[in-house]
Each structure stands twice: as structure tokens, then as C-alpha cells.
Amino acid sequence: MHRNSWLEQTRPAFRLMIATSWLAPDSWRDKQDEAIREAVNTGPGWAGQDWNEYISLVERHRTPALSWASLNRVPGITIPEFVQQEMLRNSDACRMKAVEHCLLLADVLKRFNQAGIPVMPLKGQILSFMLYGDVGLRQTLDMDLAVQPEDLARAQACLMNKDWYLEESFFPMSPRQWESLLRNEPHLNFIHGKMGHMLELHWRSHWDTPDATRAHWARSVPFTWQGCAIQAMSPGDLALYLCSHGGLHQWFRAKWLGDLARAHLQGQLDWQAAFEEAQKSSETSVLLSGIYLLEQLYGIPRPDLPAEAWKAPSSDLIGVPFQALNESNTPTNRASLFKFLHKFRRSRYERLLWPAKSLRDSVLEMFYCREDFRVLPLPDAFFWAYKPLRPVLLAWRWAQQLWHRSPSHSTLP
Numbered sequence: 001m002h003r004n005s006w007l008e009q010t011r012p013a014f015r016l017m018i019a020t021s022w023l024a025p026d027s028w029r030d031k032q033d034e035a036i037r038e039a040v041n042t043g044p045g046w047a048g049q050d051w052n053e054y055i056s057l058v059e060r061h062r063t064p065a066l067s068w069a070s071l072n073r074v075p076g077i078t079i080p081e082f083v084q085q086e087m088l089r090n091s092d093a094c095r096m097k098a099v100e101h102c103l104l105l106a107d108v109l110k111r112f113n114q115a116g117i118p119v120m121p122l123k124g125q126i127l128s129f130m131l132y133g134d135v136g137l138r139q140t141l142d143m144d145l146a147v148q149p150e151d152l153a154r155a156q157a158c159l160m161n162k163d164w165y166l167e168e169s170f171f172p173m174s175p176r177q178w179e180s181l182l183r184n185e186p187h188l189n190f191i192h193g194k195m196g197h198m199l200e201l202h203w204r205s206h207w208d209t210p211d212a213t214r215a216h217w218a219r220s221v222p223f224t225w226q227g228c229a230i231q232a233m234s235p236g237d238l239a240l241y242l243c244s245h246g247g248l249h250q251w252f253r254a255k256w257l258g259d260l261a262r263a264h265l266q267g268q269l270d271w272q273a274a275f276e277e278a279q280k281s282s283e284t285s286v287l288l289s290g291i292y293l294l295e296q297l298y299g300i301p302r303p304d305l306p307a308e309a310w311k312a313p314s315s316d317l318i319g320v321p322f323q324a325l326n327e328s329n330t331p332t333n334r335a336s337l338f339k340f341l342h343k344f345r346r347s348r349y350e351r352l353l354w355p356a357k358s359l360r361d362s363v364l365e366m367f368y369c370r371e372d373f374r375v376l377p378l379p380d381a382f383f384w385a386y387k388p389l390r391p392v393l394l395a396w397r398w399a400q401q402l403w404h405r406s407p408s409h410s411t412l413p
Contacts, residue, residue, distance in 0.1 A: 022258025236273025
């Protein structure tokens with residue numbers, strides 16, 4: 001099996017988390033079992049493993065049901081009783097939430113069908129069903145649906161006429177403010193009034209141009225799920241989407257790599273079509289970095305692509321994901337200044353992934369914050385003033401967050 005020096009230098013618990021971050025198909029099961037067995041029997045802990053750290057890493061990378069299923073099918077390993085109980089409990093909780101998501105999702109899809117709104121589910125339980133034939137294996141915190149930009153207003157009204165409402169960070173905006181949101185953000189967040197689950201309604205991907213969005217819809221494939229008509233991504237678009245989504249987030253969750261690995265080994269991706277589209281949109285680095293990570297972490301061979309595709313990626317395109325995967329916290333669990341520094345580093349990383357993006361656009365995205373419209377609600381006639389004021393508004397947000405975190409303003413337990 002392929003050996004990776006970076007992975008071999010990590011902690012045994014981390015190696016075990018990587019090995020169990022997906023459920024390999026039969027063609028790769030022996031190799032996954034070997035990686036799991038080796039990680040279990042290496043290290044200072046009970047039976048060669050620090051199981052508490054492993055459980056924490058599984059939670060951090062959101063693979064409870066996948067990890068339990070992959071561990072549970074490996075013969076010849078000893079899993080302590082307390083680990084079995086904790087893993088089973090977390091797996092059951094993941095599956096229960098998946099059932100709730102499926103019930104809500106089916107209701108929303110039926111509503112969109114009745115309104116004549118084409119809809120494309122992203123990730124979530126439908127991807128779990130497509131990859132594993134089991135909606136409960138992938139853990140999701142929310143549901144993601146995509147509609148075409150021209151259908152966004154109808155889709156929003158369709159949701160808000162029932163049990164969904166906009167998440168509180170989305171407040172009434174002027175027409176110019178709303179245009180800015182549509183240009184700078186890819187989705188709206190809705191909360192279910194009774195169950196509290198979140199749904200993200202997308203009208204584009206973070207990295208897509210309007211032409212690319214239209215092309216994705218034109219290539220999409222009709223599919224039926226629970227009696228609902230939906231659109232599924234083409235095999236080429238799915239490959240590029242999985243790589244782009246993971247790359248955008250620096251691959252800081254191993255479950256995204258597990259999705260890519262499973263889809264690749266099951267022949268559900270059209271890498272040639274993905275590569276041709278990536279060349280058109282300057283996303284070859286996005287695609288190839290995902291492929292290199294599969295090779296480095298799982299030992300999965302590269303797909304059959306033209307020889308000119310295989311150029312050595314920038315060290316940051318591999319090093320940044322390795323570092324992000326190994327972090328104990330997600331990027332959102334940080335203080336305001338660290339969030340901004342992370343945003344700055346991510347901007348630089350994104351320009352390596354998407355070199356066609358201009359430095360000006362990257363800087364404007366880095367400083368954009370919807371909260372500015374609430375802090376300083378300028379009329380549309382003065383909308384132009386937001387750009388020069390963004391550094392000032394950023395400093396104001398920092399000051400407010402520091403003020404509210406200060407001991408004199410903290411509440412007693």
C-alpha cells in the first residue's frame with residue numbers, strides 16, 4: 001500500500017481517523033482494513049491506540065456513522081467496550097438526525113415540485129444514498145439545495161410560506177444591499193420553525209461564474225428520490241464540485257475526502273469531463289490537488305488523465321490541507337482577529353486554487369461582511385461609501401467583539 005511520510009509522522013489516533021473516514025467499496029476493502037488494523041495496533045494507548053483522542057477526532061471530522069461502520073467490519077482488532085458504546089451512541093445519533101433531515105427534505109422537494117421549481121440537492125443525505133445506498137452514513141448539520149438564480153425569489157417564498165424562516169443574520173436590506181449579497185454570497189440560511197434544522201438555499205457555487213452555473217444545470221441529470229423529481233450533477237461536474245468544495249474549505253474535514261474516495265473507486269466520477277471543464281474555468285489546480293490528496297492519504301491511484309495534466313502542485317496546495325486536517329478546531333472556533341488572519345491566508349490559498357480570480361476581487365471578498373449593512377444602514381444613494389469604509393467597519397466589529405468578551409461585560413454563570 002502507498003506510504004505517505006507526512007501521514008506516518010502524525011499521531012496514531014489521527015491515522016486511524018483518516019483510515020475510518022469513509023467506507024471503502026469491496027474493491028478496496030482489504031486495503032482499508034489493513035490501514036485500520038495498522039493504526040489500531042500502533043501507539044502508546046490501550047491496545048496500541050489513544051481511543052479518547054480518536055473519538056474526539058471522529059467528532060471533529062464528522063464521521064461517526066462511517067467510522068463505526070468501517071471499524072466494526074474489520075476482523076482481528078480489539079475495540080474497548082467504552083469505545084464501542086460511545087461510537088455506537090454517536091452513530092445512532094447521526095442516523096436519527098439523517099432521518100429527520102430526510103423527512104424535512106422530502107417535504108421541501110415536494111413543495112418545489114408543486115411550484116415547478118427545478119432543484120438540485122447538494123451533499124447531504126442524497127449524496128450519502130448515492131455513495132453508500134444508505135442515507136444515514138454521512139453526518140450533516142444542515143441541508144443544501146440549489147436552485148437557478150432566476151428561481152431564487154420563488155423558492156424563498158415557497159419556503160417562508162410554510163415552516164421555514166430566514167436565519168437571524170439575514171435582515172431586511174435595501175435593493176443595492178441585496179444585490180451585493182447575491183454577488184458576494186452563494187446561499188441563504190433558513191431555520192425550520194419547529195425542529196430547528198437549517199437549510200441552505202444556494203443559487204450558485206462560491207467559485208462559479210453565471211455562465212458556469214447555467215452550464216451545470218444544462219448538464220444535470222433528472223433523478224427521482226422519494227417520489228420527488230430532482231436534478232443530479234453530471235459525473236464530471238460532481239468530480240469538480242467535490243474537489244472545489246473541499247478545496248474551498250482547505251479540506252479541513254476528512255469526510256469530504258472520504259466522499260471523493262468512495263465516488264472515485266465506484267466509478268461515479270468522470271475525471272476526463274471534469275478536467276476539460278477545469279481547463280476552461282482555470283480550476284485544474286482545484287481538481288489535481290484533490291486527486292493528490294487521495295493518493296497521499298488513502299493510497300488511491302490517480303485516474304486516467306492526459307499526461308500533461310500531471311504537473312507537481314504548489315507545496316501549499318497540499319501542505320495547507322494537511323495542516324488544516326490536523327488542526328484540533330475548525331476555523332470558525334477562533335477569536336475575531338484570528339478569523340480575519342485565517343480569512344487572509346485562505347484568500348491567498350484560494351488564489352492558488354483559482355488563479356483566474358483577480359487580486360482586487362480577492363481583497364474585496366476578504367473585507368466584505370453583510371453585518372456592515374446593519375451596523376451602518378446607508379441609503380442606496382450612498383451605497384458607494386461602503387467600500388472605502390470597510391476597513392473602518394472591520395475595526396469596529398473587532399472592537400465590539402473584544403468589548404463584549406471583556407471580563408467586565410461577561411455574565412456570571
